Amino acid sequence: xxxxxxxxxxxxxxxxxxxxxxxxxxxxxxxxxxxxxxxxxxxxxxxxxxxxxxxxxxxxxxxxxxxxxxxxxxxxxxxxxxxxxxxxxxxxxxxxxxxxxxxxxxxxxxxxxxxxxxxxxxxxxxxxxxxxxxxxxxxxxxxxxxxxxxxxxxxxxxxxxxxxxxxxxxxxxxxxxxxxxxxxxxxxxxxxxxxxxxxxxxxxxxxxxxxxxxxxxxxxxxxxxxxxxxxxxxxxxxxxxxxxxxxxxxxxxxxxxxxxxxxxxxxxxxxxxxxxxxxxxxxxxxxxxxxxxxxxxxxxxxxxxxxxxxxxxxxxxxxxxxxxxxxxxxxx
Amino acid sequence: xxxxxxxxxxxxxxxxxxxxxxxxxxxxxxxxxxxxxxxxxxxxxxxxxxxxxxxxxxxxxxxxxxxxxxxxxxxxxxxxxxxxxxxxxxxxxxxxxxxxxxxxxxxxxxxxxxxxxxxxxxxxxxxxxxxxxxxxxxxxxxxxxxxxxxxxxxxxxxxxxxxxxxxxxxxxxxxxxxxxxxxxxxxxxxxxxxxxxxxxxxxxxxxxxxxxxxxxxxxxxxxxxxxxxxxxxxxxxxxxxxxxxx
Ligand SMILES: Nc1ncnc2c1ncn2[C@@H]1O[C@H](COP(=O)(O)OP(=O)(O)OP(=O)(O)O)[C@@H](O)[C@H]1O
Ligand SMILES: [Mg+2]
Numbered sequence: 001x002x003x004x005x006x007x008x009x010x011x012x013x014x015x016x017x018x019x020x021x022x023x024x025x026x027x028x029x030x031x032x033x034x035x036x037x038x039x040x041x042x043x044x045x046x047x048x049x050x051x052x053x054x055x056x057x058x059x060x061x062x063x064x065x066x067x068x069x070x071x072x073x074x075x076x077x078x079x080x081x082x083x084x085x086x087x088x089x090x091x092x093x094x095x096x097x098x099x100x101x102x103x104x105x106x107x108x109x110x111x112x113x114x115x116x117x118x119x120x121x122x123x124x125x126x127x128x129x130x131x132x133x134x135x136x137x138x139x140x141x142x143x144x145x146x147x148x149x150x151x152x153x154x155x156x157x158x159x160x161x162x163x164x165x166x167x168x169x170x171x172x173x174x175x176x177x178x179x180x181x182x183x184x185x186x187x188x189x190x191x192x193x194x195x196x197x198x199x200x201x202x203x204x205x206x207x208x209x210x211x212x213x214x215x216x217x218x219x220x221x222x223x224x225x226x227x228x229x230x231x232x233x234x235x236x237x238x239x240x241x242x243x244x245x246x247x248x249x250x251x252x253x254x255x256x257x258x259x260x261x262x263x264x265x266x267x268x269x270x271x272x273x274x275x276x277x278x279x280x281x282x283x284x285x286x287x288x289x290x291x292x293x294x295x296x297x298x299x300x301x302x303x304x305x306x307x308x309x310x311x312x313x314x315x316x317x318x319x320x321x322x323x324x325x326x327x328x329x330x331x332x
Numbered sequence: 333x334x335x336x337x338x339x340x341x342x343x344x345x346x347x348x349x350x351x352x353x354x355x356x357x358x359x360x361x362x363x364x365x366x367x368x369x370x371x372x373x374x375x376x377x378x379x380x381x382x383x384x385x386x387x388x389x390x391x392x393x394x395x396x397x398x399x400x401x402x403x404x405x406x407x408x409x410x411x412x413x414x415x416x417x418x419x420x421x422x423x424x425x426x427x428x429x430x431x432x433x434x435x436x437x438x439x440x441x442x443x444x445x446x447x448x449x450x451x452x453x454x455x456x457x458x459x460x461x462x463x464x465x466x467x468x469x470x471x472x473x474x475x476x477x478x479x480x481x482x483x484x485x486x487x488x489x490x491x492x493x494x495x496x497x498x499x500x501x502x503x504x505x506x507x508x509x510x511x512x513x514x515x516x517x518x519x520x521x522x523x524x525x526x527x528x529x530x531x532x533x534x535x536x537x538x539x540x541x542x543x544x545x546x547x548x549x550x551x552x553x554x555x556x557x558x559x560x561x562x563x564x565x566x567x568x569x570x571x572x573x574x575x576x577x578x
Contacts, residue, residue: 005466006461008466009457009469010468011468197447199446200445200447206425209424210424211424214419214421215434217404217416218404218434219383219405219408219434219435220433221403277425
């Protein structure tokens, strides 16, 4: 019997299994699991609850910021200012609480700071038309400097009347012994994933990253969405800053320095494409996990910490190379 | 009354005068061929009608009322649909996502409305079948042929009951069989009382389906004639400037 046009149109090109198998994120996840398996067998220290608790908690700060970064990368942009924004927000929180205000006010001030910084970046990029790399590079410098001004470059470790509440927020484990930061990370990842897949806003972010001109022509509100995207990124840095402050119990002005590179690495390893238009929330978490496992394992295996950069850099190259090879095969 | 009337519409980009004082009117159920050399201002003109650009001077009237638009969405609300020359597709999205770009279907209530994937796939599939194009709604546009990409861009115009459909070189990249399909679609639209503006460099296409031809040269309208009263030779002369104006 001849195949009708309707049948051709209805046919699904790929099953969900082949979609999963062809995703970079899936193979990075396999790498993470294999590494965990290997470390469990090769060392006594890896699979202890203490070490796993540490790993999961350490992953979270990079992972939370990587969620925001992934959204920016999907839109075709980049945000180099996240490490400094994290520092600025931590400092605003610390200084506000140190001055005797409650935790609610401190958090509101930190979140407000993040949103203002994000909106500032976004407006310069979307409305003034400056390149994201340049704008956020400028903000990288500005935000850290402001943090130094706010604290007079001192260490803040006294958080006023709500001191204990803040430490419990970041350092506690309120549910089944899972570190609080991990819970926040999971909630934020679910929110981000939902936004990207199920909302019109998320769909438009992908459209802008895929072809900004086409998005403009078809009436997608490109400029407001771009501003929102940089606000989301700054917000993720601000939230990570608040949690990290609570966990560390002290803030210095070099918290989060150099973090932008780790965060971008996590997003890219997790499958976000710097050209724009591709990326997932779960990928950000998996990318962050791989980086943390590499760091952790070098310590456990007794390898000199100086090698860390080589392994993380190698992971970035291998993940992206893998994606290229797969594309070559498909295009043949 | 005319469906759309343009009165002395001009558009300049800085010092470039892309469209100069163009006036014409479009009637319901009419197919108008819009021809002219590269850079004559054809795309700029239809983009003003589609709400992508605002005219620098002049006015547009739809069914007698002045038409002032700030965004493409407003043109669509007035029943104006467009197929862009570069198709305006996002390679990283599926065919269905591209068809519905900017007017995604959603289900649920208020702020909790989520994208309605099933309905969008279904409707996009119906439109592709209607266009007789073997285009699968779930496929990424990145992997599609020129004809399929064109089908995706054309499918957008079928989402709502349009009054005017603007087609900016819809037959540029497709096979003879699919050209015939697009011309058939244009006739079907006309039979439903929809006005079609067809921009094309292909003389046979225009003489095949159009009732009227408008020729532009260097931003100005130099001819506006019934097809029956013109000839390919005359239109060619008007496009190149061998014939000044009629
Ligand atoms: N966004 C823009 N900014 C500046 N100049 C523009 C813009 N769009 C068009 N132009 C200029 O306006 C003039 C008319 O361009 P337009 O695209 O309307 O021509 P066209 O008739 O569609 O040509 P073609 O047949 O090549 O598609 C050209 O000189 C072009 O360079
Ligand atoms: Mg054109």
